[in-house]
Amino acid sequence: MQPIQINVQVNIGMDSALLSMLSGLVTTAQTAAPAAQQPQRKPKAEAKPKQVNQPAAQQPAAEAAPAAEETAPASGEAKPEPMPEKPKEYTEVDIRAAMDRTRKRIEGEDYKEKPDSEGYKTWHKRLTAWFKNTAALCGAEKPSALSDSESRAKFIAACDAVEIKGDELTETCPF
Incomplete structure (x- = not known):
């Protein structure tokens, strides 16, 4: 008895249902990954408004001491860099x-001056297709045609x- 052999060929097309599913996976993976990688810390900027709202004379000494400890960095710990106010807005340029x-x-x-070079011949069409597929994702x-900065x-x-x-x-695949 001979073994049965089956050849299967799968072609994946990009349609709206697949695009929406992959977009959902990408955004879920990107939002979950940073939260898992970095421990949550209370920013220093949050502690300042509490101190500004109350005059120093009305603030109890017990509350003032922990606030001073939170804002002062440990001797072995480097100061974190300030976060930018707005993320950069990306354009078509x-x-x-x-x-x-x-x-x-x-x-x-x-590559622009030498379209007959080996690198251009090998990769130009592949990169063009890759750019379109990545834009679809x-x-x-x-x-x-990408509409928003994100x-x-x-x-x-x-x-x-x-x-x-x-x-x-x-x-590296994000999901």
């Missing part, structure tokens, strides 16, 4: 710059993370 950086890194610095048909930031991060391993474009 930033997207184009990220794609150009990626092409220069993978195809070569002179971020919520648009093509990179220039999706643009995800796309730019993916562009900076893509690498060549063997003969394939690879990146």
